[in-house]
Structures are given as structure tokens and as C-alpha cells.
Amino acid sequence: MASLSRLLQVPQERVSLSVSTLSTFFLPAFVSYLAMGVLVQRKRTATIRFALLPVILLCAYRAGSSLDFSFGIPNYRFLNQGLVLSVFTLSMRSTAWAFAKKPYKRMTLQPNKNFHGDTMSGSTSNQFTNIENTPLYTAIWNVWDLSVNLRGIGWDWAEGLRIPESSLRTKSTLEFLLITLAKLLFYALAFDATSGAARDFSPETFGSIEGGTIFDPSLPPLSRYTRSTIITILSGWTAYFVIELVYQIHAIEFVLLFRQAPSQWPPLFDAPWLSTSLTSFWGHKWHQLFRECFISVGARPLSYLLGRTGGVVGAFLISGALHYLGLKAMGRGGHPVVVFGFFIMQAIGLILEGIWKKRTGLRVDGFLGLLWTWLWVVFWANFMVDAWGRVGLVGSKFFPDDYRPTVLLVHLLEYYFM
Numbered sequence: 001m002a003s004l005s006r007l008l009q010v011p012q013e014r015v016s017l018s019v020s021t022l023s024t025f026f027l028p029a030f031v032s033y034l035a036m037g038v039l040v041q042r043k044r045t046a047t048i049r050f051a052l053l054p055v056i057l058l059c060a061y062r063a064g065s066s067l068d069f070s071f072g073i074p075n076y077r078f079l080n081q082g083l084v085l086s087v088f089t090l091s092m093r094s095t096a097w098a099f100a101k102k103p104y105k106r107m108t109l110q111p112n113k114n115f116h117g118d119t120m121s122g123s124t125s126n127q128f129t130n131i132e133n134t135p136l137y138t139a140i141w142n143v144w145d146l147s148v149n150l151r152g153i154g155w156d157w158a159e160g161l162r163i164p165e166s167s168l169r170t171k172s173t174l175e176f177l178l179i180t181l182a183k184l185l186f187y188a189l190a191f192d193a194t195s196g197a198a199r200d201f202s203p204e205t206f207g208s209i210e211g212g213t214i215f216d217p218s219l220p221p222l223s224r225y226t227r228s229t230i231i232t233i234l235s236g237w238t239a240y241f242v243i244e245l246v247y248q249i250h251a252i253e254f255v256l257l258f259r260q261a262p263s264q265w266p267p268l269f270d271a272p273w274l275s276t277s278l279t280s281f282w283g284h285k286w287h288q289l290f291r292e293c294f295i296s297v298g299a300r301p302l303s304y305l306l307g308r309t310g311g312v313v314g315a316f317l318i319s320g321a322l323h324y325l326g327l328k329a330m331g332r333g334g335h336p337v338v339v340f341g342f343f344i345m346q347a348i349g350l351i352l353e354g355i356w357k358k359r360t361g362l363r364v365d366g367f368l369g370l371l372w373t374w375l376w377v378v379f380w381a382n383f384m385v386d387a388w389g390r391v392g393l394v395g396s397k398f399f400p401d402d403y404r405p406t407v408l409l410v411h412l413l414e415y416y417f418m
Contacts, residue, residue, distance in 0.1 A: 010061075014068035014080070025066045029059035033090050037143040040097040041104050041134045053098040060087040060094075064329070074209045077330045078396045084329035088322050089150070089293065096296035100157075103134065106142050107154045145260075148250075150289040153264050161291060162284040164270035176262035177252060184248040185405075191241035191398070192405045198234040198394055201227065206389030209396060211332060214382070214389045225382070232378055232385040235394060242398075243287060244268060276369035278349045278376060294318050309351055316347040332391035342384040349376045 015021045032055055039045040039052070064087040069079035097104075134142070145154070152158025168179055198207070205212025214228045251265040268287045275281035294315040302314030320343035328334030353364045364372060388394050399405065 010065050015066055016068050016071055021067060026063045029056065029063045029087060029090060032056045032059055033094055034143050034147060036094045036097050037146045038136070038139045040100050041106075041139040041142060041146075042136070043103055043133045045103075049098040049100075053094060056094045057091055060091045063087050064325075074392070075397050077209070078393060078398070080329040080331070081326045081393070085322065085326040088325055089290065092290070092293035092297050092318065092322075093150075096292055099296065104146070105134065105156045106145070107156065144258075148254075150292070152292060153266070157292065161288060162270075164267040164284075166267050173255060173262060176265075177255060180248050180251050180255075180265075184245065184252065187241050187245040187248060188405045189409060191238060191245055194234050194238040194241060195394075195396075195398060196404070196406065198231050198238060199397075201231055203395075206231075206386075207395050209392045211390045211392040211395060214386045214394075228382050228386070229378060231389075231394075232382045235385045235388060236378075236381060240269070240272070274370070275373045276366055277353055277364040278346065278373055279353055279364070281373055281377065282346060282350065290319065290322070308354070312350050313344070313347045316343040319343050327387060327391055327393070330391045330393060335387035335390065338383050338387045342380050345380045346377070 015025070032052060036049060036052055036056060039049050064084045067080075067083060069083050070076035149155065151161060151163070153163075201207060201214075202212065202216070206214050214231045216224050216227060219227065247265075247268045254260045255262060255265065268289075270285040272281055272285040275285045298314035298316070298318030299311040300314075302317075303311030306313070317340070320340040323343070324334045324336050324339040327339060357363055363369075385394070401407070
């Protein structure tokens with residue numbers, strides 16, 4: 001009992017990252033997460049999964065609360081945000097797996113498979129492993145894919161997932177890797193450009209690590225909110241580019257090092273800027289990395305109590321918790337009213353669209369739907385981005401000044417053309 005108490009003890013201050021602290025604080029959470037991933041593939045493991053879940057949640061809380069990925073450097077506090085987002089995702093997935101009604105099965109993928117829409121197609125049919133109970137050694141091998149496969153590409157639990165169709169028909173792994181590398185470089189440049197542009201609006205306040213509001217009280221209302229809206233849109237593009245950047249890095253990593261098929265890395269977004277309703281924006285055009293988590297942990301429990309409305313609100317409440325805890329990890333407060341408020345208002349927007357369809361028989365769509373979607377998302381996002389600015393996230397410098405992609409590009413152009 002004493003050793004268990006020491007294992008779950010949380011230090012008063014975050015401890016610097018090292019091999020020792022990583023193995024002490026993060027490894028127990030990760031190993032127990034992998035164990036849950038093995039169990040969810042096997043029959044008659046529900047009791048063990050229920051018993052293991054509290055251990056995982058405690059270990060995940062300890063890891064997210066104890067480690068300091070920033071090494072005490074204020075400009076790297078965003079790395080602690082990444083840590084907390086990771087362990088909260090680990091917790092959500094473990095909870096979903098603990099309550100899974102049937103074992104997860106992995107699909108037998110063929111190298112020439114293409115994924116699009118909500119189906120998987122190719123010249124040869126994809127098949128699920130025709131095994132009554134996945135052997136333990138197979139489950140252990142599969143768990144490495146399951147642990148990082150957030151959308152469930154190639155698994156039976158991803159049923160209903162809409163996957164954007166790729167506009168690029170790559171014919172070889174080498175071609176896929178080269179195209180992905182080109183995307184990676186583009187997203188790195190775009191991420192640096194938009195984040196830098198947002199910071200440049202006010203380098204002394206929200207554009208610095210000290211943080212500040214994006215609403216300049218010295219400006220008249222029209223100028224103040226026009227300015228904040230531009231900053232919000234730039235920050236939204238920054239979020240899009242950094243998610244794409246990380247995705248392309250992992251695609252290269254897993255295809256090159258772990259010999260995964262390119263078809264296991266379909267597009268992440270489906271042109272969200274062209275969404276003609278909030279339903280399409282949040283339902284499939286924005287990335288669906290947390291779809292399983294939000295449905296299993298948020299939507300499904302509340303839908304039992306409050307029907308479809310409860311399901312919509314539940315999904316966005318869990319999303320709010322994810323983003324709030326991530327922001328709070330930067331050590332400047334999480335602004336819960338603002339963060340949860342943003343996601344609750346998105347839920348309300350979806351509910352309003354449902355009421356509109358019920359009353360008129362028409363879906364929100366077309367140009368007016370596009371305008372409605374942009375106005376609703378961007379208006380409430382102003383307050384969300386203001387919270388980002390106040391905790392210093394907008395002002396974080398994600399690259400050393402001399403090695404920013406945009407700076408390197410300018411130097412390269414000067415060298416060859418000046």
C-alpha cells in the first residue's frame with residue numbers, strides 16, 4: 001500500500017523531463033494504456049478493463065500534473081499543453097475501451113486500398129480478421145497501431161467515420177513520401193507565417209509569452225473587434241496548419257519506419273473553410289481525431305438521459321474539457337467560462353440547425369449556410385482566442401528566431417536571387 005501511495009503521489013511543482021522522471025511519471029500511464037488496448041481486443045475481459053480503468057486515470061492525472069516538458073523555459077510552456085492533451089486523450093480512449101460492448105477487430109488491409117467518404121474501397125475487398133477471439137500475441141502486435149490510430153483506420157470500431165477523399169492518387173510509397181514531405185514543408189511555412197502575423201499585431205501584449213487581451217480598449221468598437229477578428233482568423237489558420245504539420249510528420253514516420261501503407265494516412269481535413277453548416281463543419285470537415293472519444297465519453301452517456309440534444313451537448317462538453325485542461329497546463333489559468341462557453345455555443349448552433357430543419361424541412365446549406373457557419377464560429381472564437389492570448393499561447397515562439405521556416409526561406413531566396 002505504501003508503494004502504491006508513492007506511485008500515485010503528485011509533486012507540488014512540475015519536475016523537469018529526464019529519463020528518470022519520464023519512467024517514473026509517464027511510463028506507468030502509457031504501459032497501462034497499452035494493456036487496456038490489448039484487453040479491448042479480447043473476449044471476456046470486461047471485468048479486468050473496469051478494474052484497470054481507475055489505475056489508468058490516476059496514472060494519467062499524475063503524468064499530466066507532474067512533468068514539465070518546457071524545462072522551465074516560459075517560451076516552451078506550450079509543450080506542457082501538448083502533454084496534457086495527450087494524457088487526457090489517453091484517458092478518454094481508455095474509458096471508451098473499458099466500456100466497449102464487443103472486442104475490437106483489426107481489418108486486413110491491402111496495400112492498394114483507398115479510403116474515401118464513409119467507406120473503404122479498392123480492387124480487393126477489405127476484410128476483418130475472421131478469428132473468434134484475437135490471440136494474445138496478435139493483440140499485443142495490434143496494440144501499437146491501435147494506440148496511435150485515433151480515427152480507427154483499419155478497425156471495425158470506425159464504422160460511420162467519414163474520411164475525406166484524397167485528390168492525389170499516389171502509385172507508390174516513394175511518391176507518397178515525397179508528396180507528404182512537400183506538404184510538411186508547406187505547412188511548416190504556413191504555420192510560422194500565420195502565428196508570426198498574429199503575434200505582430202501586439203508583440204508587447206498577447207504577442208509575447210507574458211500574454212494579454214486581443215481586444216484593444218484604446219480603439220473604437222468597430223476597429224477593436226475588426227482587429228480581434230483578424231487575429232482570431234489568423235489563429236484559427238495557425239491551429240489548422242500545426243495539426244496538419246504534426247499529421248504529415250507522423251505519416252512519414254509510420255510509413256517509412258513502421259512500413260505502414262500510405263492508404264492508412266488519408267487526408268485529415270475536408271476543406272473546413274467551405275462548410276455550409278455547423279453540422280458539416282464539426283461533423284466531418286474539421287478533423288475527426290477525437291470522434292471516438294467524444295461519442296463514447298460525452299455524447300453517448302448524455303444521449304441516454306436527454307436524447308439527441310444531450311448527445312450533442314455531451315460531445316462538446318468533453319471537447320471543452322480537453323481544451324480547457326490543455327490551456328490550463330500552460331500555468332496561467334484555463335479560463336473555463338470562455339473555453340467551455342465556446343464549445344457549448346457550438347452545440348447550441350447545431351441544435352438550432354436541427355430546429356430549423358424540423359420546422360422548414362430544409363437543411364442549412366448554400367451560400368447563406370456558409371455565411372452562417374463562418375459568423376457563428378468566428379464570433380465565439382474571438383473569446384476563445386482571447387483566452388489563448390491571455391495565457392501566452394498566441395505569443396509562444398514555436399521555432400528559434402534564426403531558424404523560423406519563413407526566415408530560412410527568405411535567406412534562401414536572397415542567396416539565390418539577390
